[in-house]
Amino acid sequence: MKYYKKPVTIVFLFVASLLGIGLSYCFAQAESEVHGVAIVSMDVPLSVSIGKKVNIEIVVGNEQKTKVATILTVTCHETGQQIGREALNLDGSSSKKIVYTWNTGGLKEGTYRIHAEVEKIPGETDVDDNVKHLEVALVR
Incomplete structure (x- = not known):
């Protein structure tokens, strides 16, 4: 089991960082629209x-x-x-x-x-x- 700890952690951090970037981009798009x-x-x-x-x-x-x-x-x-x-x-x-x-x-x-x-x-x-x-x- 000790062989899988690092790769799983790295994959998790990579996926989490992608999700974070995607979410922040979505929030930025929503905030930029000005309704009238x-x-x-x-x-x-x-x-x-x-x-x-x-x-x-x-x-x-x-x-x-x-x-x-x-x-x-x-x-x-x-x-x-x-x-x-x-x-x-x-x-x-x-x-x-x-x-x-x-x-x-x-x-x-x-x-x-x-x-x-x-x-x-x-x-x-x-x-x-x-x-x-x-x-x-x-x-x-």
Whole structure:
């Protein structure tokens, strides 16, 4: 048994050092992201008759503890139509529900993608949650 003590100890220290480096790297990556604002949810009907008005409900959240200002813009990708644009002031760790009405009059039958985006705030690096898309089928 005395022949295995040193190799086992060396292997253990090597594995422990690798795990330590990996864990510290993971923690450094997580700490470097700066959260800001996000589109928490977006709700539109899946299918609507052409000519009807559609309510688009969006909840924008502030992931920071301090008050922030941003701009929410909602557009229809296929037509380029701006459905709504609004400056928002959000208290720390709060959210706000915004409802826009989209008039589908004059549009053709098909699938339309609704695009919502909140502008990034200064210093924000986690921007993946600043954009959401949903599709609406317009039918006769």
